[in-house]
Amino acid sequence: MxxxxxxxxxxxxxxxxxxxxLLLGRRGQRVVVIEQGPSIPSAGADFLKPPGLRVLARHGLADLVGRHGLRRDTVRYYHDGDPIQECRFPEGGFLVRPYRELVELIYTSCVMEGVEFWFDAGIDEIAVGDxxxxxxxxxxxxxxxxGVVIGADGTxxxxxxxxxxxxxxxxxxxxxxxxxxxxxxxxxxxxxRLYFSSEGWFAYLYPINRDQARVFVGLPPEDDKEIFQDxxxxxxxxLKKFVTDSSDAFNVLQPATWQPIKVSSMRVAEYHKGNAALLGSAAFACHPMTGxxxxxxxxxxELLADVICAAGGDADLLERLLSARYEPRREAHRQLIDYGDALASTFHDRGAYLAAFRPELHIYGDAAALQPI
Ligand SMILES: Cc1cc2nc3c(=O)[nH]c(=O)nc-3n(C[C@H](O)[C@H](O)[C@H](O)COP(=O)(O)OP(=O)(O)OC[C@H]3O[C@@H](n4cnc5c(N)ncnc54)[C@H](O)[C@@H]3O)c2cc1C
Structure with a gap:
């Protein structure tokens, strides 16, 4: 072939x-995206926070993604049923939009820019030399x-x-x-509303559109068999022990289908080698609670697109730019991963959770955004 x-x-x-x-296609690069699945991924994250919205706005995509999405500006936290703090988001809040819808919008824009997608394209071999x-x-x-290969292929x-x-x-x-x-x-x-309990549980309830809500429940693994199989x-x-202000949701939880989700944090030793770089979950994974x-x-x-275009096909320059401008992102990611790890170990302990909570990492805002109740 x-x-x-x-x-x-x-x-x-x-x-x-x-x-x-999309960013590369707009700048005249010939791009091929290889995807092992039959289409873009079907499930994933729901919240796009202000920093991500600002990136999309810089590229003229704010209206496109915001048009049919839901905006929220407050998350209220509870511990053992008591409200303990609220996180308020500036600049029109954050966007709730199911992952597939968000990616689909970007994908459609890519196709209009002439980006080629090869679906059902699993990789047999990646030949690496020098x-x-x-x-x-x-x-x-x-x-x-x-000329350049990007691993945006997940964890x-x-x-x-x-x-x-x-x-x-x-x-x-x-x-x-x-x-x-x-x-x-x-x-x-x-x-x-996000509820924690000193028994190590949490429950997070939020709308994903005008008719449906998503409910996350976290529980100690030893309780799972008893709770979900019985x-x-x-x-x-x-839930009734610590979910206090959402009791109208109990009726709809009864018939729900509960999918298990495995979450891990992941760090890697390098973000690039030669003409290749890692992006997204291939490079780092943090606790989803950071959002x-x-x-x-x-x-x-955005950074990678700038680096690739600035290198203009010069392999040595590409490596230098990746080292100087992309590799430092590992430190920012490390802080986020450490933060997610710290949060995850405090869900049962109100004082430790409040001490670990860093609003600026949730919203890139300032500490004034956090209101004690
Ligand atoms: C439970 C959970 C909740 C989250 N919630 C949020 C949130 O609310 N807000 C937020 O900002 N972030 C959240 N995140 C993180 C967010 O999902 C990721 O940061 C984001 O999806 C990264 O996008 P990606 O393109 O790297 O990866 P992915 O969406 O994982 O895409 C990787 C793609 O690569 C494909 N692929 C894999 N291997 C191959 C191969 N060999 N060949 C070809 N294709 C391949 C896969 O099929 C997939 O389509 C959450 C994560 C988890 C686990």
């Missing part, structure tokens, strides 16, 4: 891969050569493995998470 050549090959059509493809990715061979035999990144970049994953196994999509009730429509009444009994993964990923994609 013939070999295709392009300026930039991006592996993975999630938010990071699609946004980078520290550079030379060629990608897909499972259907197709081959791709690119199990094949590009990262081919580059032999070390990673360290830390599963949050003290807390098992379950999620359900349920009909919206009045209390959930009113405010995003049926929902046991779940409601536990910042997408914002950082969008900012990183």
């Amino acid at each position: 013939a070999t295709t050549s392009c300026d930039v090959a991006i592996v993975g059509a999630g938010l990071g891969g699609c946004f980078l493809a 520290g550079r990715v030379e060629e990608l061979t897909l499972s259907n035999g197709r081959r791709l050569r690119a 199990r990144s094949a590009v990262r493995q081919a580059l032999d970049i070390e990673q360290r994953t830390l599963p949050y196994d003290r807390l098992l998470m379950r999620v359900a999509t349920v009909p919206l009730t009045a209390s959930v429509a009113q405010l995003n 049926g929902i009444p046991a779940l409601l009994d536990e 910042m993964g997408m914002s950082y990923t969008l900012h990183d994609a």
Whole structure:
């Protein structure tokens, strides 16, 4: 089968891969995005915080993503049923938009810019020579050569493995998470409420559109079998102990289907090698409670697009620019990951949680945004 050549090959059509493809496509680069699935990813994050919204606004996408999304500006935190603090977001708050909808908008913009997408394109081999990715061979035999290769292929990144970049994953196994999509009730429509308990549970309830809500429940793994296999009444009994201002949601939790979610933090030793770089969840993963993964990923994609365009096809310059301008993002990510780790270890302890909470990392705002109740 013939070999295709392009300026930039991006592996993975999630938010990071699609946004980078859009920025490069707009600047005249020939981009091919390789995605193992039949389409863009179907599930993922819900919250886009102000830093991410600002990145999209810089590229004229604010209206597009905001038009049918929901805006929220406050999260109220509870411990053992008592309200303990509110986090208020400036500048029109944050956007709630299911991941697939958000990525779909960026994907559609990419297609209009002439970016090529190869779906159902698993990778068979990544040929690396002299520290550079030379060629990608897909499972259907197709081959791709690119001046720059981006691994935006999630936490199990094949590009990262081919580059032999070390990673360290830390599963949050003290807390098992379950999620359900349920009909919206009045209390959930009113405010995003996040409840913790000293028994190590949490529950987060928020709307995802005008009719539906998402509910995350976190519980000690030893409780999961008893609660979710013995049926929902046991779940409601536990929730009633610490979920105080959302009791109208209890009725809709009863028939819900609860999906388990595994979450881990992940750090990697390097963000680039030769002509290849990692982006998004291929490079870092933090606790979802920070709600910042997408914002950082969008900012990183913006930086990568600048670096790739500034290098203009010069391999040495590309490496130098990646070292000088992209690699330092690892420190920002490290802080976010450390923060998520710190939060995750304090859910049972009100004082420790409040001490660990850093509003500026949730919203890039200042401490005045945090109001004690
Ligand atoms: C439970 C949870 C909740 C979260 N909530 C939030 C939130 O509210 N706000 C927020 O900002 N962040 C949140 N995040 C983080 C956010 O989801 C990530 O930062 C973001 O999705 C990163 O995008 P991505 O493009 O790197 O990865 P992904 O969306 O994971 O995309 C990777 C893509 O690569 C494809 N792929 C994988 N391997 C290959 C291969 N070998 N070949 C081809 N394609 C491949 C996959 O199919 C997928 O489409 C959350 C994360 C989790 C786990």
